[in-house]
Amino acid sequence: MIEAAYNDCTTNPDKFEKLLKYAEKPLYPGCTKYTKLSALVNFFNFKAGSQISNLWFSNLLKMFGDMLPISNELPSSMYEAGKTLAALGMEYEKIHACPFDCVLYRKELKDETSCPTCQTSRWKLKKNSTEVRTGVPAKVLWYFSPIPRFRKMYNSIETAENLTWHANERESDGLLRHPADSPSWKLVDNMWPDFAAEPRNLRLVLSADGINPHRSLSSRYSCWPVILVTYNLPPWLCMKRKFMMLTLLISGPKQPGNDIDVYLAPLIDDLKILWEVGVEAYDAYRRECFSLKAVLLWTINDLPAFGNLSGCKVKGYYTCPVCGEQTCSHRLKHGKKIIYRGHRRFLSRHHPYRKQKKAFNGEQENREPPVPLSGEEVLRKVEGIETVWGKKNKGQKSRDGAGANCWKKKSIFFVLEYWKYLLVRHILDIMHIEKNLLEAIMGTLLNIPGKTKDGINARLDHVAMGGPEELAPEFGTKKTYLPPACYTLSREEKKRVCKTLFELKVPEGYSSNFRSIVSMEDLKLYGLKSHDCHVLMQQLLPVAIRSVLPKEVRYAITRLCFFFNAICSKVIDVSKLDKLQSDIVTTLCLLEKYFPPSFFDIMVHLTVHLVREVRLCGPVHYQWMYQFERFMKVLKGYVRNHNCPEGCIAESYIVEEAVEFCAEYLSGVDPIGIPNARNMTADNTEIERPLPGGNVVTIDREEWEQAHRYVLENTSDVQPYIEMGSPQDLPSNGGNAAFHRIQMECVQMSFKVDPRSKKKVLSNIATSCRTFRKALTTYIRKHKSDPDIPARPPPNYSFLDQNQWDAFVKHRLTEDFQKLSDENRERQSKNIYPCRLSRKGYAVLEQEQLNMRKKSIEGAKDEGAEEKVTKGQDTEDIDRSVLWKLARQNKNGEYDDEGIKEKAARIDEVTRRSREGSLPIGGSNDILALALDKREHSGRVQAAGEFVTPTAYFHMPRRSIHSSCEEKFKTLMRAMSNKESRVNEREQVPHAPHHTPQSELASSNTMKSHNIGNPQFSPVTIEDSMRTQNDMPPDPKSKVKHSQPCRLAVGSLDNIVTMGKMFEKVGPEEVVHTVPLGDANVRVYIDFVIKKDAILPVPIAGEVYIVGEATGYYVAWPKNLVLLGDEGASKNHGVSSNTMKSYNIGSPQFKHVTVEDNMRTRNDMPTNPKSKVKKSQPCRLAVGSLDNIVAHGEVFEKVGPKEVVHTVPLGDAYVRVYIDFVIKKDAILPVPVAGEVYIVGEATGYYVAWPKNLVLVVDEGGLKNHGVTGNKGASKNLGVAENKGAAQTYRWDDNQVISGNGDCDEYLESLRSFNDYVGSLEYCDAYTISIDEDVFGAKVEVPLVKEDMEYMSQMEDVSVSCITLYISHLCRVMKSANIGRRFNFVNPSAIFGTSIKLVGRSKSYLLASLLQDVENDKLVFVPYNLGVHWILLVIDLSSSTIHYLDSLRPDQIDPNIQVIFGTAMRIYDSSKSNPRKRSLTWMNVKCPRQPTNVECGFYVMRYMKDLIADESILSKKNFNGKTTYTKAEIDEVRVEWMNCVLEYDI
DSSP states (O other): OHHHHHHHTTTOHHHHHHHHHHHHSBSSTTOOSOBHHHHHHHHHHHHHHHTOOHHHHHHHHHHHHHHSOTTOOOOSSHHHHHHHHTTTSOOOEEEEEOTTSSOBSOGGGTTOSBOTTTOOBSEEEOTTSOOEEEEEESEEEEEOOHHHHHHHHHHSHHHHHHTTHHHHTOOOSSSBSSGGGSHHHHHHHHHOHHHHTOTTSEEEEEEEOOBOOSSOTTOOOOBEEEEEEETTSOHHHHTSGGGEEEEEEEOOSSOOGGGHHHHHHHHHHHHHHHHHTOEEEEETTTTEEEEEOEEEEEEEEOHHHHHHHHOBOOSSTTOOTTTGGGOOOEEOTTTOOEEOOOGGGGSOTTOGGGGOOTTTTSSOOOOOOOOOOOHHHHHHHHTTEEOOOSGGGGGGOEEOSTTTTTBSSOOGGGGSTTGGGOSOSEEEOHHHHHHHHHHHHHHHHHTOTTTOSOSHHHHHHHHHTTOOGGGSOEEOSSOEEOOOOTTOOOHHHHHHHHHHHHTOOOOTTSSOOGGGTEETTTTEEOOOOHHHHHHIIIIIHHHHTTTSSOHHHHHHHHHHHHHHHHHTOSSBOGGGHHHHHHHHHHHHHHHHHHSOGGGOOHHHHHGGGHHHHHHHHOOGGGTSSHHHHHHHHHHHHTOOOTTSHHHHHHHHHHHHHHHHHHHTTSTTOOOSSSOOOTTBOTTSOBOOOOOOOOOOOOOOHHHHHHHHHHHHHTOTTTHHHHHHTOGGGSOGGGOHHHHHHHHHHHHHHHSOOOGGGHHHHHHHHHHHHHHHHHHHHHHHHHTTTOTTGGGSOOGGGTTSOHHHHHHHHHHHTSHHHHHHHHHHHHHHHTOSSOOOOTTSHHHHHHHHHHHHHHHHHHHHHHTTOGGGSOTTGGGOOOOHHHHHHHTTOOTTSOOSSHHHHHHHHHHHHHHHHHHHTSSOOBTTBSHHHHHHTOOOOTTOOTTSOTTOOHHHHHSSOOTTTSHHHHHHHHHHHHHHHHHHHHHHHHHHSOOOTTOOHHHHHTTSTTTOOOOOOOTTEEEEOHHHHHHHHHHSOOOTTOOOOSEEEEEEESSSTTOEEEEEEEEOOSOTTOEETTEEOTTTEEEEEEEEESOTTOEEEEEETTTEEEGGGOTTOEEEEEGGGEEEEOSSSOOOOSOOTTTOOOOOOOOTTSOOOOHHHHHHHHHTSOSSTTSOOOSEEEEEEESSSTTOEEEEEEEEOOSOTTOEETTEEOTTTEEEEEEEEESOTTOEEEEEETTTEEEGGGOTTOEEEEEGGGEEEEEOTTSSOSSOOSSTHHHHHTTOOTTOOSSEEEEEETTEEEESOOOOOTTHHHHHHHHHHHHHSOOOSOEEEEEOHHHHSSOEEEEEOHHHHHHHHHTOOOOHHHHHHHHHHHHHHHHHTTOOOOEEEOOTHHHHOTTSOOOHHHHHHHHHHHHTTSOTTOEEEEEEEOSSOEEEEEEETTTTEEEEEOSSOTTOOOHHHHHHHHHHHHHHHHTSSSOOOOOOEEEEOBOOOOSSSSOHHHHHHHHHHHHHHOTHHHHHTBSTTOOSOOHHHHHHHHHHHHHHHHTSOO
16 A cells, blocks of 8 residues: 555655654554554545534544543544645645636646637626625536546556456357447457557546536536546446546536536546557556557436537437438427427338327338447548637527537547547437336326326327327316326326335335335325436336226336336347347337327337347446436535535545545455445355345246146135036137146047047047037028027937036027127138138148159159159249139139139249240239239238238248249359369469469459458458367367457458458357358358448348447358458468358349349340330330339330239330339339338339339440450340440330430440450450559559450449559550649559458558658549449548549448548658647548449549549549549449550560
């Protein structure tokens, strides 16, 4: 302790000498147990634990002083004792502030006497006077610097060890137990590996809230403490009072509000130091000094403070900080408040609630859920908002910029470099959300005035928004009557609820005493605390309402309680979060059904975002404000002098710090901030253990039946039935299992039955029973006119008991039974085509047919006729049209009904035409639908069995539906295999070692060469990992783990898109999100995303489709695209990532288009645009007008005048089209697929009807020549018009096309000639092209392969070699035109060749080295490949500005690019002879956008050409208003590149 105190007192030696003297001096002469210091520490520890007043403590010191010997050293007052311990406490700083929160008097304003903003005096005024009291500040900020306190934490051996718990002792099994398990924590680790490499660096969380330090509730005084918490500590210490650090205390009497940023400035300065530089600290556990750094992860506040700290608005129409401008809000006309409903848009895409109108707002819900903004997007929105601080300057605040609707200022936290990259920056406090929600429910149910959400205005608004008319208030002459709603409780029901809570007995400390909260006279709840609301919501409310309310309402409220119980768990299973999110959205939709609109304030809406924050930040108990509220109660207890509450808090806090410091070193002194166990005695022996929590046990069906039988046989209500010996008279809710068991026992007493035949025996008993009852019912109806005959049982059944017979006859003659019988008879008469399946069902019929087919195939193979068996025939599904026919045949295979016979013939005809290809089928428009001319019911599918929905049958992968796709897939794989074999043959031919053709191809868009990752990962696939573990000797340091860190790729192993963990399989049938893993996939957990826009290889159907939205999810991933992380050095297990080819065609639900299909659509097109269309032709589809193209697809010729598509007759106005590619997802289909698809985005892969005047037929003009020779007839085969039009568009008119664009393409002949030239080349090694030294400053040899030239001629992809050659062309043009070398180029081959494996920081050093020889006044062009996409960056070295040009996302700058280029510019500046620190400026240039996903490389080349011609584009930040390039402008660049290539002799 003395050594630690010495380190803190080096600047004040006198203070240390005095402290040393107190530590050695005995309390009184001869005392050996206590010194003066230890006695004071024990007294103060007692004071803090007992919370006694200063006066009482002074009297206690004086009394003990009188008891001790006269010459004792015990201080006689609280003041003297505090001065003694002051040497052990940390200091604080008093910073004067403007009383209107304009400025702090610090730094350059330290000596000012008045506020420079509002001119208010710095000093207080004398009472009842305008005279200034010089030296007495009007307002003070008390600042407790966290840096020395962090150092003192590491002075304690025990604390220093605990601060590295997260790295050394934390369990890692894929569950969320601690914030260190969350993606937010791992984001910091991955983006800043240097920071993560030191486990002693601190992860901090900040919380701020206002407190009233006075006991009087009428006082509106508000002072604001700001508290820091360290997440490095283990769970049992992390949120304890001892480790909550008070950093700021903002004086009252008014809250700072939006001006809190002014007071946070000193803390932000220290946080910047802790992040950028670090401070030196001594680690007492390791006995070494180190550089301590810290990062602030997020803030925790209630909603008003959330708005103050984040800068977002928390009032009005855009209150939700997550939804932002997409918040669904509505102002109530009568209630005069804003509500937030519309939670159906968070449901899955095909949820039935989306289509319900009457139960909600009268409209169907087709909107997508809002996407939360990233930190960078938020920063861009608030950049233009300027704020003038101070309460006097409210009218002067200007809000300009894109985010003015949702944002009121730019938060000061964005000063921190890392803040904009964090996944979550401000946490929604679940404590306040839960409390407000519970109060709204209880207030509405019990109709508590001021708390209820029901009332006259609420009912009027409910009816006005489409609610039931019967709930409208009835206005009388004297009173207004509110009809009871489904949530209304009678007085008796209210008594029942209150009595349940009033008589409840709970363990000590579980909650408040509910007897003092519940009023049985008023039937209300008074004085609910936050923790009481927590207990009620999670445990007690479902019990209290179990006997009241309708079942549906009670069910909805109980679901809400279960949600809060699950989300507040200390251990979170990530795999269950999807189900939890789905449950809360469904629950909110149920509440919308039953509760009035006024119920849905912002707190109800915020529950929909809680699962997202748990997924990204970890368990809830690290994020709510319970601990902070308790700590603020402690701070309020420090106040003794109410004239200066902040001073009392500050002085008492540093005294407590001193006591905590000494408690670390003195025996027998317990720390104040860590409570003792409740069940321990003074000698640390356990008194007794509390009752353990219940365990959830899952039992099988047999155990359940045994337990049920035991309960039945031991229940007094069932005993009379057992004695009667009539098992059929058991209560109906007694359970079928027990009844069946008794039946079986009765059978076994009379017959010898094999137990394996139990199911068959019971089925026969049930069939016989139904037949018996039907015969008796027929007998009764037959003799209904003569009551005497049915008065007795039939002669054949005279053994029946007369009483039972009378009851049976009475039941059969009731009106209810007669009504039911008539309804069944009427329903049966409506069945036009009745089937003969009885109870067998379509599922059994289909299985029988599959078994018969299998036997016939096996028989054919046994007879040697294998050639007659079609491949895949044994696994193909039975089409439902076949099942429909079989279900209506008699035993002889014939049809008894002529109508059925006619439809069966129609089915055969449609089947024949579909096999010939003259009648295309697909989706719900299949053979049976076309033959019956009848649309499908929205809830079922004909001839498909029970519980089969149209979505599940038609849009999920089935073998029969996708058999053609599988064949296409196999054909494409064979084509790829042939191409791969040709490449392998070329690789075996010796060639020069200086060029590698594969390296350049790997850098093209399709090969995805972007390789970002940490050096500890090595390209080891799962198969190689398994092999090397078996073949290599065991490593003594190896440890078996349930999961391994990994990198995840898309397309190829070079295209790393995210990092995460791979888990071992738990069984052969393991499923992830309904996707069976099988042998091809593995379960992975996504931690950190590199490429947000990459498509998931195996999407989560209906929820997540891109990698950026899958953070924190478990997903299935192809195992050949998983790179395992090697915990040691970077090991290479013999796998080369640049030679590995991984073709990921996609999941079976996606449409596979083969090369043969592409050839067919072109060869079948007419040579004359005005000729008749045969079969199909590519087209563009418009909505509204021909200018509004929404999709691409194929149009088919009509097969007859009565052709129907999805029950829509085509007639003369419509044509059949197939949608291939969607441009505008939200466009409404002109002719929707009723009950299934209504927007274009959901119609991909459908055949639909389309107005023929909105169909544009596209003639591609020979841009792709698939094996066609270079004669003049080649263009006609590809549909080229005779006038050489390259990309003409035609309008559809009665199976003909009419030209709509006759522009001539001047570059068409050049493109054709080059295409013919490339076709004449042989596949061989790369052609080497030498580029002059004056282009890149050194001689460069560029390898060019035939594939590069094919891609350029067919306009598919652009490789690095293509970009490099075009740069050389531009340099030659500038040289020949005598244009000065104002522009320099960075060689893209130096960065993106696979022979150079570079990660982010290596690329930064390389870029900096390439910039060294460039003059300061030059503009440097850097074409950059993101792995799947080309962009252009233009560096202005004179102004340290980088211009960003992206043809896909011009408004978004890739964060990895910012890191790489920002680091490169810092390295470049530091390497100069006169280094200067300049801030780097990023400028987005609004450039032309590419229409599809393959033109990015061509656009980059065109950008460079245009910028050389007009440099002012960069200063104007746009291309003179051009939004996209025409085809002629792109073809001009292509032809220039081709001419450049032809100049070389290749």
